[in-house]
Amino acid sequence: ETGVTQTPRHLVMGMTNKKSLKCEQHLGHNAMYWYKQSAKKPLELMFVYSLEERVENNSVPSRFSPECPNSSHLFLHLHTLQPEDSALYLCASSQGEGSYNEQFFGPGTRLTVL
Amino acid sequence: KQEVTQIPAALSVPEGENLVLNCSFTDSAIYNLQWFRQDPGKGLTSLLLIQSSQREQTSGRLNASLDKSSGRSTLYIAASQPGDSATYLCAVVRGGSNYKLTFGKGTLLTVNP
Numbered sequence: 001e002t003g004v005t006q007t008p009r010h011l012v013m014g015m016t017n018k019k020s021l022k023c024e025q026h027l028g029h030n031a032m033y034w035y036k037q038s039a040k041k042p043l044e045l046m047f048v049y050s051l052e053e054r055v056e057n058n059s060v061p062s063r064f065s066p067e068c069p070n071s072s073h074l075f076l077h078l079h080t081l082q083p084e085d086s087a088l089y090l091c092a093s094s095q096g097e098g099s100y101n102e103q104f105f106g107p108g109t110r111l112t113v114l
Numbered sequence: 115k116q117e118v119t120q121i122p123a124a125l126s127v128p129e130g131e132n133l134v135l136n137c138s139f140t141d142s143a144i145y146n147l148q149w150f151r152q153d154p155g156k157g158l159t160s161l162l163l164i165q166s167s168q169r170e171q172t173s174g175r176l177n178a179s180l181d182k183s184s185g186r187s188t189l190y191i192a193a194s195q196p197g198d199s200a201t202y203l204c205a206v207v208r209g210g211s212n213y214k215l216t217f218g219k220g221t222l223l224t225v226n227p
Contacts, residue, residue, distance in 0.1 A: 002157070002159065004157075006157075040219070041219070042118070042216075042217040042218060042219050042220075043203070043205075043215075043217040045214055045215065048214070056214065088155070090157055090158065092158075102148065102160055102163050103148070103160070103215060104160065105150075105157040105158040105159070105160075106157050107156055107157040108155075108156065108157045110155065
């Protein structure tokens with residue numbers, strides 16, 4: 001238990017659906033991240049929020065839309081996804097700026113796009 | 115562009131053996147390096163974090179070293195146990211960027227009873 005929770009843990013959706021992934025951290029951190037982990041590829045950073053402002057958008061398609069309403073919650077809104085978007089989506093948080101920037105990860109959401 | 119390589123991609127050892135996992139990175143201007151463990155279908159658990167000014171970190175049976183100038187890190191696991199079976203990931207944070215972790219593909223470790 002890392003203090004970062006993600007829901008749902010598993011999601012199956014069609015290409016025309018709209019769904020959202022939720023992440024919550026109970027660590028008092030002020031930076032949150034979305035990562036994508038596809039089979040046989042390194043983890044890819046998608047988005048970074050620091051103090052609820054997006055500080056990095058790593059060339060992610062617009063069908064992925066992040067939202068950070070406060071420092072404890074992060075959402076990833078999904079619409080008109082493609083089968084190649086099937087992956088494990090991981091959320092992480094950290095204290096943000098500073099010399100010790102250890103990131104703590106949630107358990108992930110396994111997404112399957114049909 | 116930073117690239118992180120982990121060798122070997124998979125490793126199978128008998129219980130009790132000491133082992134070394136390797137990580138190399140192309141840009142030595144890093145802020146820190148982290149080793150993670152990932153169990154199948156699960157998230158990542160941070161094992162050790164080494165700041166760029168440090169040479170090694172230890173936690174229990176784990177010891178991680180960092181040679182920044184040569185772009186290398188090793189994770190040493192002593193007296194391996196079946197419960198150590200997992201994928202081990204290495205990640206670096208680029209100097210000047212406090213956020214972006216660049217990951218390797220990982221080493222899948224199997225410890226056989």
